[in-house]
Amino acid sequence: MADLRCPQPMAGALEGIAERRWTPGADLMVAVDGDGMRHLVELAPAEDRHGGGSERRERGSGAGGSGRGKGDRRSTAARRAAAHSARTERVVDGTGRAVQYVSGRRWELSATGFWQPHYGAAQCYSDVVAEWADAAPGSLVWDLYCGVGVFAARLADQVGQTGAVHGVEFARTAVAEGRAALRDLPWLDLTAERVERWIVEQPEAAPDVVVLDPPRAGAGRDVISALSERSPRRIVHIGCDPASFARDVGLYKAAGYHPVALRVFDAFPGTHHVECVAAFER
Numbered sequence: 001m002a003d004l005r006c007p008q009p010m011a012g013a014l015e016g017i018a019e020r021r022w023t024p025g026a027d028l029m030v031a032v033d034g035d036g037m038r039h040l041v042e043l044a045p046a047e048d049r050h051g052g053g054s055e056r057r058e059r060g061s062g063a064g065g066s067g068r069g070k071g072d073r074r075s076t077a078a079r080r081a082a083a084h085s086a087r088t089e090r091v092v093d094g095t096g097r098a099v100q101y102v103s104g105r106r107w108e109l110s111a112t113g114f115w116q117p118h119y120g121a122a123q124c125y126s127d128v129v130a131e132w133a134d135a136a137p138g139s140l141v142w143d144l145y146c147g148v149g150v151f152a153a154r155l156a157d158q159v160g161q162t163g164a165v166h167g168v169e170f171a172r173t174a175v176a177e178g179r180a181a182l183r184d185l186p187w188l189d190l191t192a193e194r195v196e197r198w199i200v201e202q203p204e205a206a207p208d209v210v211v212l213d214p215p216r217a218g219a220g221r222d223v224i225s226a227l228s229e230r231s232p233r234r235i236v237h238i239g240c241d242p243a244s245f246a247r248d249v250g251l252y253k254a255a256g257y258h259p260v261a262l263r264v265f266d267a268f269p270g271t272h273h274v275e276c277v278a279a280f281e282r
């Protein structure tokens, strides 16, 4: 068991973990949900599709040495494939189904699915997003990389039933969980699709506001240029990696957008990551 000293977890979240026996090479997901229930899920070691063994075994029996030869490149490809392969989950504590609340709404999602990693973060970020998006009743809004639709729900309240909110997320499970939680908002739809694909399939659309919360790699040139071409009045961008966030800010500026608001949250203590939220206008 690796070092358990971490400043972030809620009291009791890691209780008893170091004393138990776990499968070598497995990952543990620990989630304390909005009802205070702890879910402890063991993810089986990732399968190495290239070499047939586990990721850990692949590392141990790899090309050896620290050179930059072909052996290393194959190991990297194998590790990437392993990271994206489905992994068997074993629920050890709790139900494996986390219940979360934001602005009076209730979501039920897989304890291993995406949720902002601090018990107050989803509410806090969605308050900032709602304030800065300030979408007009009847308008069209996009929520890209929407997860289970936490921001989309707030935006749907703003546009009302004469407007429309399109959320896009590639994890099918998250989309299904989001649809179940938000079925009382028929003017909001969630699509299971890669953002970079979906965005080029909307040639005529001119959203009033676009909200983006991409993963650490950020949104990048193709997505930012495709959405800037639609000339939204306002863009709200959230990023947890300051380096990719800064690169994306540069891409917005090159597309004629300038930042009108910026907030930074020290949400990942002990790491170089911070949660950055910015609003852009032309």
Ligand SMILES: C[S@@+](CC[C@H](N)C(=O)[O-])C[C@H]1O[C@@H](n2cnc3c(N)ncnc32)[C@H](O)[C@@H]1O
Binding pocket: 114, 115, 116, 122, 145, 146, 147, 148, 149, 150, 151, 168, 169, 170, 171, 174, 193, 194, 195, 196, 213, 214, 215
């Ligand atoms: C930082 S999370 C944001 C989720 C959501 N905004 C929330 O607050 O719960 C990023 C989300 O983007 C999804 N994602 C990553 N790459 C994607 C892509 N290329 N297209 C669509 N969704 C993607 C992930 O599955 C994840 O749910």
